[in-house]
Amino acid sequence: MIQLVDIHKSFGKQKVLDGLNLTVEAGMTTVIIGRSGGGKSVLLKHIIGLIRPDSGQVLVDGADIVAMNDKDLNEVRKKFGMLFQEAALFDSMNVAENVAFPLREHTKMSNDEIMEIVRDRLRAVGLTGVEEKMSSELSGGMKKRVGLARALAMQPRIVLFDEPTTGLDPVMTEAINQLIIETQRAFNLTCVVISHDIQSVFEIGHRVAMLYDGKIIEYGTPEEVRSSRNPVTVQFLTGSTEGPIQIL
Amino acid sequence: MNGPAATVDRIGRIVLENVEELGRILLLFLSALSWMVRPPLKARHILKQMEFVGVKSIFVVVLTGTFTGMVMALQGYHGFRMFAAESLVGSTVALGMTRELGPVLTSLMVTARAGSAMAAELGTMRVTEQIDALAVMAANPVKHLIVPRLIAGFLMVPLLTVVSDFMGIIGGYFVGVQVLNINSGAFMKNIYKYVTLGDIYNGMVKAACFGLLMAIISCYKGFNTRGGAEGVGRATTEAVVLSSISILVSDYFLTAIMF
Numbered sequence: 079m080i081q082l083v084d085i086h087k088s089f090g091k092q093k094v095l096d097g098l099n100l101t102v103e104a105g106m107t108t109v110i111i112g113r114s115g116g117g118k119s120v121l122l123k124h125i126i127g128l129i130r131p132d133s134g135q136v137l138v139d140g141a142d143i144v145a146m147n148d149k150d151l152n153e154v155r156k157k158f159g160m161l162f163q164e165a166a167l168f169d170s171m172n173v174a175e176n177v178a179f180p181l182r183e184h185t186k187m188s189n190d191e192i193m194e195i196v197r198d199r200l201r202a203v204g205l206t207g208v209e210e211k212m213s214s215e216l217s218g219g220m221k222k223r224v225g226l227a228r229a230l231a232m233q234p235r236i237v238l239f240d241e242p243t244t245g246l247d248p249v250m251t252e253a254i255n256q257l258i259i260e261t262q263r264a265f266n267l268t269c270v271v272i273s274h275d276i277q278s279v280f281e282i283g284h285r286v287a288m289l290y291d292g293k294i295i296e297y298g299t300p301e302e303v304r305s306s307r308n309p310v311t312v313q314f315l316t317g318s319t320e321g322p323i324q325i326l
Numbered sequence: 327m328n329g330p331a332a333t334v335d336r337i338g339r340i341v342l343e344n345v346e347e348l349g350r351i352l353l354l355f356l357s358a359l360s361w362m363v364r365p366p367l368k369a370r371h372i373l374k375q376m377e378f379v380g381v382k383s384i385f386v387v388v389l390t391g392t393f394t395g396m397v398m399a400l401q402g403y404h405g406f407r408m409f410a411a412e413s414l415v416g417s418t419v420a421l422g423m424t425r426e427l428g429p430v431l432t433s434l435m436v437t438a439r440a441g442s443a444m445a446a447e448l449g450t451m452r453v454t455e456q457i458d459a460l461a462v463m464a465a466n467p468v469k470h471l472i473v474p475r476l477i478a479g480f481l482m483v484p485l486l487t488v489v490s491d492f493m494g495i496i497g498g499y500f501v502g503v504q505v506l507n508i509n510s511g512a513f514m515k516n517i518y519k520y521v522t523l524g525d526i527y528n529g530m531v532k533a534a535c536f537g538l539l540m541a542i543i544s545c546y547k548g549f550n551t552r553g554g555a556e557g558v559g560r561a562t563t564e565a566v567v568l569s570s571i572s573i574l575v576s577d578y579f580l581t582a583i584m585f
Contacts, residue, residue, distance in 0.1 A: 128458055152464035159462075166459040169450075180463045232463075 079104045080125055080236070080268070085134035087120060094120050095131065096292030102285075104235075107262050107269040109279045111314065112289035113323060118272045119163070121289065122238050125270060126158050127151045138236075156184065159229030160238040165221035167213035167228070173200070174209035177228045184232065199227040202264070203257060219250040223257070230261065237261075239271040243278055251275065258282050276315060280304065288314065290323075351546045354468070358476050358542070361469040371474040379440045379475075379537075380482030386435050387486045388493050394427050395419050395494030399501040403508070412502075413512035417520040419498030420491075424525040425585065428491040429483075430577055433536035436483055437569040441544035444475055445565035448548025449558035457549070472545045476538065483537030484530040491526065528584045535580060540569045 080102040087095040094117040102108045102125075112118050123129040124136055127143045135142045138154050146154065167176050177196045181187060187195075200206065203223040213221060222242060229237055242258065243251040255278050262269050262282075273279050279286055279300070286303040288296035288311050296303055296311045303311065313321030402415045448471060451457050460467045495517070502508040547565035551557045 123458075126462055128461060148466070152466075155462060155464040160459070162455045162459060164454060166455040168456055168459070169454075179465070183463060183465050228463075 079137075079139065080270070081135070081137040082121070082124065083135040083137065085121075085124060085131045085136070087117075087124070087129065087131050093292055095124070098134070098289075098293055100287055100294050100297070102268060102270055104268050105266055106284040107258070107267075107271060107282055108285040108287060109271045109273055109283035110287050110289055111273060111276075111279055113314065114274070116289055117292060118289055119240055122160075122240055122270065122272055126155060126160060126238060156232060157234055158236050158238065159232065159234035161222065161225045161229050161240065161242055163240045163244060165213075165225035167216075167221055167224055169213050171213075172209065173205075173211050173213070173216070173224050176213070176224060177231050179228065180232045195231060196227075199230050200224070202230065202261065203227045204253075219246055219253065222246070222254060226257065226261065230265065233265065234267070236268045236270070239269065239273075241272050241274065243273065243275050251278065255281050276317075290314075350550075351542060354472070354546050354549070355476075355538075355542045357468050358472045358545075361466060361473050362477070364469070368470065368474060371470065372477050375474040375478035376482055378443070379436060379478040379541075380485060383436050383439055383482070383486055384489060386439055387432050387490050390431050390435050391423070391428065391490030391493035392497035394431060394490075395423060395497030395499075396501045398422055398427070398494070399498035399506070403502065403506050412506070412508050413516055415502045415506075415508055416495075416498065416513035417516035419502070420495050420517045420521045421525060423491045423494035423498075424521060424529045426529075426577075426581070428487045428494060429529045429533040429536060430573065432487045432490045433483055433533060433540060433573045434570055436479075436486060436537070437540045437544070437566055437573065440479075441540045441569050442562050442566050444541065444544040445548040445551075445562045446558055448545060449551035449561040452549060452551045453554055453557060467549075472542075472549070475545055476541045479537035479541030480534050481537070483540070484533040487530055487533035488526070491529065531584070532577065532580050535576060536573045539572045539576060543569045543572060 082098055082100045085095045085098040086093075098121065100121075110118050110121060120129060124131055125138075127136070127146070130144055134144070136144050138157070141154065143151055143154055168179065171179070174193065174196050177199055178192045181192045181195060185192075196209065197206075200208065203226050205220065205223050205227070208216070208220065208224070213224070216224065239258065243254050246254060258269065258271065259282055261267065271282060283300050286296070286298065286300050287294045288303065288308075290310050296306055296308055298306075304315065306312065309322050313323050319325060398419045399415050402418045403412055406412050406414050406418075448457070451471070457467045457471070460470055499513060502513055503510045544565040547561040547568070551561040
């Protein structure tokens with residue numbers, strides 16, 4: 079389980095997170111929604127210790143990662159996988175080397191064993207025969223699949239997704255959504271997903287959290303959030319330009 | 327704030343920003359040094375960077391060294407001819423190359439070729455979140471990205487300097503002996519007479535310092551890139567400018583200490 083307790087974070091004079099509290103339940107997919115530039119990615123990076131809060135606690139299985147040194151933090155990070163917005167594949171490596179990277183880094187497996195896992199993870203995300211391709215030769219959807227395969231390589235318990243369907247066509251969006259649902263079930267993962275795509279939110283989320291003004295203002299099951307009367311949530315879900323959300 | 331006060335305020339801010347940046351570069355350097363002594367070292371990455379910084383810079387270093395030696399011989403010849411000391415051209419070229427021009431020009435050429443590439447590559451990795459991806463996979467980015475480049479700069483720039491020194495002397499010999507008809511024996515004799523192993527050694531030590539400076543500054547600029555393609559371009563330019571200035575300024579102090 080992941081808990082964020084009273085998180086405050088500012089960049090210069092801009093306050094991004096303002097006393098944020100959130101609990102991510104184990105074995106479920108929690109989707110975080112909110113307007114662009116509202117701090118969703120910053121929130122996700124707090125969960126994995128890429129950004130440290132100005133104040134507050136980030137508890138992963140009860141341990142506060144904010145107070146940890148790099149060595150202990152790295153041990154916690156081994157529980158995580160993360161799919162970045164643009165997949166963040168290493169462009170100096172081919173697909174197989176990308177997926178194999180965490181295994182080579184943290185295990186003493188033989189090359190054959192590693193390649194077996196690489197092929198298995200690539201199969202799990204619906205890719206075969208792409209091991210030798212460089213990331214520049216892949217489409218946006220394929221990159222995200224490879225990124226997911228790499229995130230799953232070490233069999234993490236928690237996977238973070240930073241806008242996994244942004245920039246994809248509707249068919250590929252649906253394919254990635256299904257992939258998230260299937261992998262979450264197959265590996266019994268705790269997933270945190272950031273998304274703008276309302277259809278995806280209700281398709282993949284067991285829990286939905288709405289981030290606004292640096293705080294979680296709405297949290298619940300997709301049905302609960304969908305039937306919310308909070309004007310901010312209503313405006314965001316309907317995509318209306320009229321309401322409390324200012325258009326900058 | 328009125329005119330003079332605003333100017334002082336602005337100057338103060340610029341000084342503080344630069345001191346802060348210097349501190350951050352130093353901290354990154356210390357962090358890289360601490361990771362350098364923690365096994366396992368990534369031999370494959372180090373060799374790859376050594377190839378990139380060293381082997382792939384040979385052509386440009388050979389060209390620079392050769393033509394610098396040739397020009398020095400040409401200029402020296404016209405000066406020394408005024409008091410019939412043309413035979414000193416060889417030792418002047420050799421001393422100039424080994425003590426000064428070899429290390430400095432080699433470092434500047436490597437900065438332009440490899441330092442800019444380091445900043446651009448790391449900058450691109452930063453803006454495309456590849457550096458974050460490394461950290462997320464519990465792989466320290468300093469160990470993976472900066473340590474190999476630092477080692478490559480430290481080891482390869484002195485070796486390239488020796489190549490540059492050698493080619494400069496060859497270039498000087500060609501112009502002096504073949505084109506300007508200086509006696510070959512006198513040319514070589516004065517090189518042996520005035521150039522010591524210490525000159526070559528000190529030149530290499532300077533080059534090693536320049537290699538470290540170039541690598542850490544380029545890595546720092548790349549590592550701290552912000553703001554997409556424009557940010558990568560800015561980081562690359564700043565890396566080359568700051569590395570070049572640092573090399574030239576530190577050259578004065580190193581020379582004052584060594585020679």
